Amino acid sequence: MSATATQQRRPSTSPGRSGRIVASSVFYAVLVVLAIVYIYPFLIQVVTSFKTDSEAARDPLSLVPQTFTTAAYTRLFLSSDFPTWFGNSAIVTLLVTVGRVFFDSLAGYALARLRFRGRSVVFAGLVAVMSVPTVVLLIPKFLVINQLGIYDSYAGMVLPLLVDAAGVFIMKNFFESIPVSVEEQARIDGAGPFRLFWSIVLPMARPAVVTIIILSFQGSWNELAHFIVSTQSPDLTTLTKGVAQLANGQLSQGRQYPLKLAAAIIMTIPVAIMFFVFQRRIMNASEGAVKE
Amino acid sequence: MTTTTERPLRDGGHRGLRRGEAASGWLFTAPMLVLLGLFLVVPVLMALWVSLSDWGGRGSPFSGGVGFVGLKNYAAVLLGGGLAEQDFGMSLKNNAWYVVLVVPIQTALSLFLAVLVNRQILRGRGFFRTAFYFPSVTSSVAITVLFLFLFSTTGAINAVLGAIGINGPNWVNDPHGIFHFGASSGPAWLESATVLDIPLWDWIGGPSVAMCIYIVMAIFTTSGTFMLLFLAALQNLGGDVQEAAMVDGANGWQRFWRVTLPQLRPTLFTVLTLGLIGCWQIFDQIYTGTRGQPAKTTITPAYLSYTSSFQDQDWGQGAAIAFILFVIIVIFTLFQRWVLRDRRVSRRRMRMYEAAATRGSAR
Numbered sequence: 001m002s003a004t005a006t007q008q009r010r011p012s013t014s015p016g017r018s019g020r021i022v023a024s025s026v027f028y029a030v031l032v033v034l035a036i037v038y039i040y041p042f043l044i045q046v047v048t049s050f051k052t053d054s055e056a057a058r059d060p061l062s063l064v065p066q067t068f069t070t071a072a073y074t075r076l077f078l079s080s081d082f083p084t085w086f087g088n089s090a091i092v093t094l095l096v097t098v099g100r101v102f103f104d105s106l107a108g109y110a111l112a113r114l115r116f117r118g119r120s121v122v123f124a125g126l127v128a129v130m131s132v133p134t135v136v137l138l139i140p141k142f143l144v145i146n147q148l149g150i151y152d153s154y155a156g157m158v159l160p161l162l163v164d165a166a167g168v169f170i171m172k173n174f175f176e177s178i179p180v181s182v183e184e185q186a187r188i189d190g191a192g193p194f195r196l197f198w199s200i201v202l203p204m205a206r207p208a209v210v211t212i213i214i215l216s217f218q219g220s221w222n223e224l225a226h227f228i229v230s231t232q233s234p235d236l237t238t239l240t241k242g243v244a245q246l247a248n249g250q251l252s253q254g255r256q257y258p259l260k261l262a263a264a265i266i267m268t269i270p271v272a273i274m275f276f277v278f279q280r281r282i283m284n285a286s287e288g289a290v291k292e
Numbered sequence: 293m294t295t296t297t298e299r300p301l302r303d304g305g306h307r308g309l310r311r312g313e314a315a316s317g318w319l320f321t322a323p324m325l326v327l328l329g330l331f332l333v334v335p336v337l338m339a340l341w342v343s344l345s346d347w348g349g350r351g352s353p354f355s356g357g358v359g360f361v362g363l364k365n366y367a368a369v370l371l372g373g374g375l376a377e378q379d380f381g382m383s384l385k386n387n388a389w390y391v392v393l394v395v396p397i398q399t400a401l402s403l404f405l406a407v408l409v410n411r412q413i414l415r416g417r418g419f420f421r422t423a424f425y426f427p428s429v430t431s432s433v434a435i436t437v438l439f440l441f442l443f444s445t446t447g448a449i450n451a452v453l454g455a456i457g458i459n460g461p462n463w464v465n466d467p468h469g470i471f472h473f474g475a476s477s478g479p480a481w482l483e484s485a486t487v488l489d490i491p492l493w494d495w496i497g498g499p500s501v502a503m504c505i506y507i508v509m510a511i512f513t514t515s516g517t518f519m520l521l522f523l524a525a526l527q528n529l530g531g532d533v534q535e536a537a538m539v540d541g542a543n544g545w546q547r548f549w550r551v552t553l554p555q556l557r558p559t560l561f562t563v564l565t566l567g568l569i570g571c572w573q574i575f576d577q578i579y580t581g582t583r584g585q586p587a588k589t590t591i592t593p594a595y596l597s598y599t600s601s602f603q604d605q606d607w608g609q610g611a612a613i614a615f616i617l618f619v620i621i622v623i624f625t626l627f628q629r630w631v632l633r634d635r636r637v638s639r640r641r642m643r644m645y646e647a648a649a650t651r652g653s654a655r
Contacts, residue, residue, distance in 0.1 A: 027408070030408070031408055031409075031420055034424070035420055035423045035424070038424055038426070038427065038512070041438055041439075041442060041448075042438075044441075044442070044448055045438050045441075048441065056441075057446040059451075060442075060444075060448040061448050061451045061452070103323045103324055103327070106323065106324075107320060107321045107324035110316070110317045110321045111321065114313050114316055114320065115313055115314070115317065116313060116314035116315075116318060117314060119317060122325065126324075126328075129333070131625065132332060132618075133573055133617075133621050135575050135594040135617070136594075136614050136617055136618040137332065138575070138594070138597065138598055139342075139598070139607070139611050139614050140335030140336055140338055140339035140614070141331060142601075143335060143339060143342060144331060144334055144335045144338060147338070147352060148330075159331070160327070160330075160331035162327050163324045163327040163328055165328060165332075168324055192312070193316040194316065197320070221431070222430075222431035224431070224432065224433055224575075224576045224580070225579075228579065229598075239433075240431055240576075243433050243437060243580075244433045244576075244579055244580040247433070247581065248579075248580060248581065248583055257441045260437050260440075261437060261438065261441060263437070264433070264434035264437040264438060265434075268430045268431070268434045271429050271430065272429065272430075274429075275426070275429045282425075
C-alpha cells in the first residue's frame with residue numbers, strides 16, 4: 001500500500017524506481033496468490049469437517065459453515081474404531097522413534113569412532129542398502145515377516161522399522177564432526193566405549209538426535225505400505241491404514257466427506273505440532289545438520 | 293582394511309585404553325546389522341526366489357511343494373500376451389505419464405518458489421516458506437483424502453471451474469486420456485500396433501483425467517521439499533558472481549538463466565533424480581484413492597505388484613513386477629550418476645567462462 005502511495009507522490013522523478021515498485025507489487029501479488037493456492041485447501045478441509053454432509057457437497061468453497069456441527073468428530077471418537085487406530089499409530093511411532101534414536105546413534109558412533117576389522121565393509125553395505133527403494137520391498141518384507149511368524153503382531157509392525165540406514169548415516173556424519181579430544185580425558189579416566197558413547201558423545205549430538213526424532217516420528221506416523229503388508233487384524237489397524245480404507249469406501253457407505261476430512265485432520269495434527277515446534281530446524285535441515 | 297593397518301601407529305600411546313574396541317564395534321552395530329539384514333537383505337533374496345517360483349502364498353515358499361519355474365513369471369508379465377502383460381503395460385503407461393508430467397513441473401515450480409522466497413528484503417519470508425512447505429509434512433493418506441474431496445464432482449475444483457463457466461469433469465471416474473481430447477478411438481494403425489499389449493493410441497493418450505488428480509497432488513506436496521533444497525543451494529551461492537554480472541549490465545532475467553541456474557546444476561540433478569525415483573514408487577495415494585480405477589487407468593507398477601500378490605495370490609508375478617520396478621529405478625539412478633560424472637565438461641566450460649571473464653575485465 002505504502003509503496004503505491006510513494007509512487008503516486010513522485011511519479012516523474014525517477015522512472016527506474018517506479019518501475020521497480022511496479023515489479024515489486026507484481027512480485028508480491030504472485031507470492032500471495034501462490035500462498036493462497038497452498039493454504040486454501042487446508043482451510044477448506046478444516047471448515048468442511050464442521051459442515052453437514054449435504055452442505056459439504058452443496059457449497060465446497062465457503063469458509064463459513066451454515067450449520068456448524070461437530071457430528072463428524074463425535075462419530076469418529078464415539079462410534080468408530082478411530083481411537084484404536086490412533087492408539088496403534090501412537091504406540092508404533094513412539095517405539096520406532098525411541099528405537100531409531102538409540103540404534104541409529106549406537107551404530108553411527110561405532111562406524112564413526114570405534115576401530116574394528118570390517119568396519120569399512122559394514123559401511124559400504126549400509127550405503128548399498130540405502131539405495132534400495134522402499135516400495136520394491138513391499139512384497140519381500142511380507143515374505144520375511146510371515147516366515148518369522150510375526151505377521152499381524154506389533155513385533156511385525158515395529159521391528160522392521162526400528163533401524164533406518166539413512167539415520168545411521170546422519171548420526172555417523174555428525175559424530176565425525178565432534179573432536180576426538182573430547183573423549184580422550186574420559187577414556188583415560190577408564191570409561192568404556194558405551195560410557196563414552198552414552199554420557200559424553202551422545203549428549204553433544206543433540207542437533208543430530210533431534211533430526212532423527214523428526215524424521216522417524218514423521219516417517220513412522222505417516223507410514224502406510226508397511227502396515228498394509230504386516231497386519232490384517234482390525235485391532236492392529238493404524239491411522240494411515242484405517243483412514244485409507246475409510247477414504248475408498250471399504251468401511252462406509254456414501255460420501256461422508258466431513259467425516260473423512262475430520263479423520264485426515266486429526267491424523268495431521270501430531271505431525272503439524274512436530275513441524276511447528278521444530279520449524280526452524282526443519283527449514284534449515286537442508287543447510288547441513290552440523291550447524292548449531 | 294585401512295583401519296587395521298593404521299592401528300599400531302595411531303594407538304601407540306594408549307593401547308591399553310582401546311582394549312575391547314573391536315568387540316564393542318560389532319556389538320554396537322549388531323542391532324543395525326541384524327535388523328537391516330533381516331528386513332532388507334533377506335527379503336530381497338527371498339523375493340528373488342519367489343519371483344522364480346510358482347509359490348501360491350500358502351505355507352513357506354521354501355517348502356517342498358514349491359517349484360522352480362525359471363523366468364516364467366517375468367515372461368508372463370513382459371511377453372505373456374494375457375491379462376498380466378496388459379495390466380503391466382497399463383501400469384507402465386500410467387506411471388510413465390505421471391513421471392513425465394510431475395518431474396519437470398515440480399522441479400520448475402520448486403525452483404520458482406525458492407527464488408521467490410530467497411529475496412533478502414521479502415516481508416513475511418518465514419510465513420511464505422511455511423505455507424509452501426507445509427503440504428510436504430502431511431501424510432500421503434491425509435492429503436489424498438483432501439484431494440479426493442477437492443476433485444469430487446461437487447468439489448472445490450469444479451466449483452471454481454464452474455464460476456468461470458467451465459463444466460468440470462467427473463474427475464475420479466473419468467478414464468479418458470487427456471491428450472485424446474475427447475476422441476473415443478484413434479486411427480486404425482495406432483489402434484492395431486501394440487506395446488506390452490496396450491495399443492499405441494492408448495500410450496500416446498496421456499494420463500487419464502483421474503490420474504491427473506495424483507499429478508496435481510504430487511506437484512502440490514513435493515514442491516515444498518524441493519524448494520528447501522534449492523533454497524539451501526541459493527543461499528550458498530556467493531553474491532560476487534551476481535554482482536559481477538550486474539556490473540556487466542545483465543538484467544535480472546539474464547542473470548537467472550546465465551549465472552544462477554548454471555551454478556545450481558548439482559542441486560537441479562539431485563532434485564530431478566529424487567523426483568524420478570519418488571515418482572516411480574507411487575503407491576500410498578493409489579491405495580487410498582482410486583485403487584487403480586477407473587478402467588485401470590490409475591494402476592501403477594507398485595500397486596499392481598501389491599494386488600497381484602495379495603489379492604490374486606499370484607506371488608511370483610507380484611515379486612517379478614517388484615524386481616522390474618527395481619530395475620527401472622536403478623536405471624534412472626545410474627543415469628543420474630552418469631550425468632553427474634559428466635561434471636568435468638562443465639568445469640572445463642566454467643574455466644572457459646572464467647577466462648572470458650578475465651579477458652573481459654582486463655579490457
